């Protein structure tokens with residue numbers, strides 16, 4: 154019997170958000186031992202082992218199949234797993250951990266603002282000084298891919314950045330140009346404060362990836378019966394919470410031709426009547442996308458509704474949530 158391994162960040166900027174995200178879905182982590190125990194469980198969901206790891210280790214464990222399910226940054230997934238499409242399934246973007254992976258050069262390079270300009274600089278260095286442009290980064294694979302892609306898609310015959318070499322950097326990458334160990338960098342940024350403090354600027358077309366935290370599943374893990382049941386429970390709760398966040402419940406007392414009205418409101422506002430037409434004298438219950446709520450209220454008023462209430466919901470359980478179905482389809 155093999156449990157579902159759920160890998161979550163043990164530290165860093167994603168950790169708190171991840172705990173809160175699972176908490177909202179009614180999935181509460183319990184640590185089995187003391188705070189130094191890096192394994193845990195989820196209260197009331199059997200057959201789950203929670204593994205507390207660093208954000209970059211999570212990408213590796215999902216790739217290898219050591220973990221079934223995890224949360225980490227898309228930047229780390231794309232960097233660590235070259236054939237990501239074949240090995241992992243990105244299930245849900247989580248709306249936190251936003252950051253861009255960017256190409257940044259010294260602000261002092263005033264006439265360099267695009268990748269094409271950068272290529273000119275690189276070419277110049279090679280011709281005049283016989284050396285290659287040095288790029289400090291920990292995103293080695295993403296950088297190689299982006300620089301080659303730029304080359305392929307550039308309309309100029311000699312476009313792209315070809316004459317460069319990567320200087321691997323594990324920390325304080327932004328300091329590399331000032332320290333003289335590289336000419337430019339590729340790194341992750343959110344506010345841009347660190348780049349700015351180091352006298353660097355992002356190239357206009359230098360955004361390589363817009364990243365955020367993702368819920369990901371491993372396609373290569375051992376998907377035992379227990380693991381499948383556990384993931385179904387977890388994803389069903391997550392889907393119910395996510396669905397609830399996007400809709401509002403609208404209730405209104407309507408006395409005429411409710412069936413036709415339901416069809417019409419469905420077409421106009423994507424509103425649904427999860428419990429069908431009400432008994433006479435009872436209010437109609439609709440679920441509608443948050444953004445359509447006030448238009449829907451207007452339409453209900455126009456149709457003669459008396460009082461109308463709008464409420465938020467905690468969870469909306471659907472018979473077979475797409476999140477669950479999609480994962481099971483790709484596991485086969």
Ligand SMILES: Nc1ncnc2c1ncn2[C@@H]1O[C@H](COP(=O)(O)OP(=O)(O)OP(=O)(O)O)[C@@H](O)[C@H]1O
Nearest residue numbers: 164165166167207208209226250251252341342343
């Ligand atoms: N401003 C940011 N800088 C860096 N990472 C960010 C930022 N905002 C969100 N992230 C996301 O958080 C992930 C993990 O970053 P974090 O700094 O929390 O990990 P870490 O604890 O530093 O890990 P490691 O020790 O392996 O570097 C990043 O890969 C990225 O997806």
Ligand SMILES: O=P(O)(O)OC[C@H]1O[C@H](OP(=O)(O)OP(=O)(O)O)[C@H](O)[C@@H]1O
Nearest residue numbers: 324325327341342343344345346347348
């Ligand atoms: O654009 P900003 O908002 O300034 O954020 C970007 C900085 O934050 C991250 O470092 P972090 O604080 O995670 O430290 P680390 O290098 O130890 O991971 C990242 O590596 C950048 O250095």
Ligand SMILES: [Mg+2]
Nearest residue numbers: 165166208341
């Ligand atoms: Mg960090």
